[in-house]
Amino acid sequence: xxxxxxxxxxxxxxxxxxxxxxxxxxxxxxxxxxxxxxxxxxxxxxxxxxxxxxxxxxxxxxxxxxxxxxxxxxxxxxxxxxxxxxxxxxxxxxxxxxxxxxxxxxxxxxxxxxxxxxxxxxxxxxxxxxxxxxxxxxxxxxxxxxxxxxxxxxxxxxxxxxxxxxxxxxxxxxxxxxxxxxxxxxxxxxxxxxxxxxxxxxxxxxxxxxxxxxxxxxxxxxxxxxxxxxxxxxxxxxxxxxxxxxxxxxxxxxxxxxxxxxxxxxxxxxxxxxxxxxxxxxxxxxxxxxxxxxxxxxxxxxxxxxxxxxxxxxxxxxxxxxxxxxxx
Amino acid sequence: xxxxxxxxxxxxxxxxxxxxxxxxxxxxxxxxxxxxxxxxxxxxxxxxxxxxxxxxxxxxxxxxxxxxxxxxxxxxxxxxxxxxxxxxxxxxxxxxxxxxxxxxxxxxxxxxxxxxxxxxxxxxxxxxxxxxxxxxxxxxxxxxxxxxxxxxxxxxxxxxxxxxxxxxxxxxxxxxxxxxxxxxxxxxxxxxxxxxxxxxxxxxxxxxxxxxxxxxxxxxxxxxxxxxxxxxxxxxxxxxxxxxx
Numbered sequence: 001x002x003x004x005x006x007x008x009x010x011x012x013x014x015x016x017x018x019x020x021x022x023x024x025x026x027x028x029x030x031x032x033x034x035x036x037x038x039x040x041x042x043x044x045x046x047x048x049x050x051x052x053x054x055x056x057x058x059x060x061x062x063x064x065x066x067x068x069x070x071x072x073x074x075x076x077x078x079x080x081x082x083x084x085x086x087x088x089x090x091x092x093x094x095x096x097x098x099x100x101x102x103x104x105x106x107x108x109x110x111x112x113x114x115x116x117x118x119x120x121x122x123x124x125x126x127x128x129x130x131x132x133x134x135x136x137x138x139x140x141x142x143x144x145x146x147x148x149x150x151x152x153x154x155x156x157x158x159x160x161x162x163x164x165x166x167x168x169x170x171x172x173x174x175x176x177x178x179x180x181x182x183x184x185x186x187x188x189x190x191x192x193x194x195x196x197x198x199x200x201x202x203x204x205x206x207x208x209x210x211x212x213x214x215x216x217x218x219x220x221x222x223x224x225x226x227x228x229x230x231x232x233x234x235x236x237x238x239x240x241x242x243x244x245x246x247x248x249x250x251x252x253x254x255x256x257x258x259x260x261x262x263x264x265x266x267x268x269x270x271x272x273x274x275x276x277x278x279x280x281x282x283x284x285x286x287x288x289x290x291x292x293x294x295x296x297x298x299x300x301x302x303x304x305x306x307x308x309x310x311x312x313x314x315x316x317x318x319x320x321x322x323x324x325x326x327x328x
Numbered sequence: 329x330x331x332x333x334x335x336x337x338x339x340x341x342x343x344x345x346x347x348x349x350x351x352x353x354x355x356x357x358x359x360x361x362x363x364x365x366x367x368x369x370x371x372x373x374x375x376x377x378x379x380x381x382x383x384x385x386x387x388x389x390x391x392x393x394x395x396x397x398x399x400x401x402x403x404x405x406x407x408x409x410x411x412x413x414x415x416x417x418x419x420x421x422x423x424x425x426x427x428x429x430x431x432x433x434x435x436x437x438x439x440x441x442x443x444x445x446x447x448x449x450x451x452x453x454x455x456x457x458x459x460x461x462x463x464x465x466x467x468x469x470x471x472x473x474x475x476x477x478x479x480x481x482x483x484x485x486x487x488x489x490x491x492x493x494x495x496x497x498x499x500x501x502x503x504x505x506x507x508x509x510x511x512x513x514x515x516x517x518x519x520x521x522x523x524x525x526x527x528x529x530x531x532x533x534x535x536x537x538x539x540x541x542x543x544x545x546x547x548x549x550x551x552x553x554x555x556x557x558x559x560x561x562x563x564x565x566x567x568x569x570x571x572x573x
Binding site for chain 1 (some may be wrong): 376378397398399402403408410414415416417418419423426427428430431432435436437438439440441442443444446483486487
């Protein structure tokens with residue numbers, strides 16, 4: 001019976017349920033909740049894109065914020081300076097971030113482990129420095145405030161959505177786009193290509209000898225991860241009402257890496273759970289104490305030693321424990 | 329089938345393999361033997377492109393394949409297993425062999441199909457012939473050492489090789505496991521008309537299935553011929569067989 005039960009649990013359309021719940025957040029009427037949910041959803045995409053490298057291919061990148069930043073600047077500059085519609089400026093974030101990932105990745109995948117990680121970090125710092133200094137294009141240190149919202153008048157003309165704020169409209173758009181991106185990423189990791197990435201993570205030497213061109217697959221994963229991080233960045237710039245150099249700074253890279261670890265890199269949904277947990281924890285704990293990084297550090301230590309699979313791994317373990325006695 | 333000519337490899341001045349030459353005839357079972365440290369694994373790594381030779385050539389079916397990287401080599405019919413068991417430990421038995429089929433048949437770049445049922449029949453029938461079908465859903469890393477070795481053989485066979493290189497296929501096995509594994513290898517090789525080259529330290533295993541034996545000692549070939557010839561060779565008796573008595 002337990003297996004039948006776990007089958008229904010597995011078969012239950014959880015992602016659809018979460019999507020529906022997310023779409024109803026603006027109905028709560030709280031500007032703050034919508035803001036928080038929007039933040040979480042964008043970071044969930046960012047962390048999931050990183051997990052394609054860390055969790056599925058076994059490549060730990062310390063510089064994933066570079067592509068987030070490139071995406072944010074691309075969409076921001078195109079919408080603000082060139083007044084291009086979102087429909088063009090948003091995909092452009094993926095194209096440009098992916099192109100940079102292709103160039104940087106070509107060098108990075110030649111190295112392994114810590115050297116790979118350090119090189120990704122080095123490239124990210126270069127991107128940050130350029131964003132910081134190139135005043136004419138990026139606005140330099142001051143960044144680029146007042147990125148406009150996309151034109152969502154069509155949403156306002158729909159009956160139910162008429163009374164919502166523009167930020168709510170943008171939130172709904174974010175939910176739909178992130179859901180689409182996550183769906184694509186989910187298909188990718190469940191595809192033959194995704195399986196090849198897993199063989200590389202498990203044993204690159206052996207993968208090479210079942211005919212996998214390891215470097216080329218790693219580069220492809222790097223480009224895909226970069227492109228989706230770019231999309232997350234594109235959304236974040238608009239959400240944040242401005243694009244700033246710290247989007248590409250190493251602290252952003254470490255933040256997204258922490259989310260991935262916290263949520264669990266062994267599962268597809270883990271990083272999204274990590275984004276949710278980290279942002280909510282941050283909100284809660286900051287209101288009690290100014291020592292948030294201290295608390296976060298303790299949480300991470302406990303998690304890494306107690307539940308190396310992260311929150312999602314721990315939940316899975318708990319689920320198995322609960323269903324076991326019934327089987328006996 | 330496979331010709332090795334004057335292969336040499338040194339590491340920081342230590343000559344691991346020195347001007348080694350031998351042939352592997354098509355359809356036969358050949359073995360390379362030698363005491364530990366004789367250079368067997370290094371020689372294998374040179375043949376399969378994991379290491380770059382200082383000098384010498386490897387010729388496969390008339391084509392020079394010296395220094396061809398592993399992922400290309402297995403596309404032209406070379407399968408290999410490793411001395412230290414080398415599988416995808418956290419994937420299931422099924423997923424292991426299926427990955428090999430996917431890669432070999434060029435489906436690895438398919439981003440949108442669902443991977444689950446691709447090559448299911450091929451994978452299951454191969455697992456069947458290895459006696460692993462009933463364990464298809466188990467995590468490969470939890471299998472016994474012997475079963476992992478068999479799975480590794482499965483990974484190599486999924487690539488439909490013409491020639492199979494096995495590096496100490498019975499390393500670390502119990503006597504029973506060794507016998508079973510040798511019987512399995514022998515049967516599979518016959519069924520598929522494979523050419524087989526393996527390294528081994530267990531003389532009994534070697535003389536039971538090999539038709540041709542090459543003896544390696546301190547990186548050099550000291551004898552090369554039929555099991556009977558090798559057994560009768562004076563130098564082999566001195567450096568190798570002698571050690572065991």
